[in-house]
Amino acid sequence: NAGVTQTPKFQVLKTGQSMTLQCAQDMNHEYMSWYRQDPGMGLRLIHYSVGAGITDQGEVPNGYNVSRSTTEDFPLRLLSAAPSQTSVYFCASREQNGANVLTFGAGSRLTVL
Amino acid sequence: GENVEQHPSTLSVQEGDSAVIKCTYSDSASNYFPWYKQELGKRPQLIIDIRSNVGEKKDQRIAVTLNKTAKHFSLHITETQPEDSAVYFCAARDTGNQFYFGTGTSLTVIP
Numbered sequence: 001n002a003g004v005t006q007t008p009k010f011q012v013l014k015t016g017q018s019m020t021l022q023c024a025q026d027m028n029h030e031y032m033s034w035y036r037q038d039p040g041m042g043l044r045l046i047h048y049s050v051g052a053g054i055t056d057q058g059e060v061p062n063g064y065n066v067s068r069s070t071t072e073d074f075p076l077r078l079l080s081a082a083p084s085q086t087s088v089y090f091c092a093s094r095e096q097n098g099a100n101v102l103t104f105g106a107g108s109r110l111t112v113l
Numbered sequence: 114g115e116n117v118e119q120h121p122s123t124l125s126v127q128e129g130d131s132a133v134i135k136c137t138y139s140d141s142a143s144n145y146f147p148w149y150k151q152e153l154g155k156r157p158q159l160i161i162d163i164r165s166n167v168g169e170k171k172d173q174r175i176a177v178t179l180n181k182t183a184k185h186f187s188l189h190i191t192e193t194q195p196e197d198s199a200v201y202f203c204a205a206r207d208t209g210n211q212f213y214f215g216t217g218t219s220l221t222v223i224p
Contacts, residue, residue, distance in 0.1 A: 031210075040216055042216040106156050
């Protein structure tokens with residue numbers, strides 16, 4: 001049981017490049033989400049999904065796309081990276097009902113030059 | 114949407130002293146309040162939580178209190194140890210089942 005797995009751990013992009021942050025969980029959690037963490041800003045919700053085929057926007061969705069084709073995977077796409085997207089990104093999952101414990105991945109540090 | 118404010122942003126205490134971190138929330142319907150600890154370079158991990166029908170919860174050296182009327186909740190760490198040094202985040206879950214986090218408190222325990 002690996003929990004929540006994120007790749008890559010580190011990435012450097014140039015402005016305008018695209019990339020996908022991968023997130024996978026093996027706990028059969030229906031709910032998955034992406035947060036970004038910036039100094040002094042805490043953790044802010046980007047997008048979330050309550051099940052395969054269902055996604056919705058969080059607090060700061062602009063510039064990011066997501067999809068949820070399987071229960072296990074929830075990739076985050078940056079179509080045209082901007083320096084303002086330099087951040088640490090965390091994927092988190094939990095059961096949709098019942099226990100509310102968010103389980104976080106190890107994080108992906110993204111730098112956009 | 115829900116708005117969670119957290120204070121202080123930094124906190125330094127001597128080993129053995131107590132530390133208190135406070136959070137307020139805006140949505141009176143929020144019903145679940147977890148606290149996460151994030152060590153340097155690591156992922157946030159749940160350390161304690163409290164539901165809206167409970168006023169206080171304790172787990173060894175850590176405790177959380179909730180005042181629903183005032184819409185604030187606090188984390189109390191007693192007999193602090195150097196390994197308690199970390200960033201602590203409070204959060205509130207709204208009726209839409211979304212979690213909103215505070216901006217974090219960097220706690221340093223001085224040996």
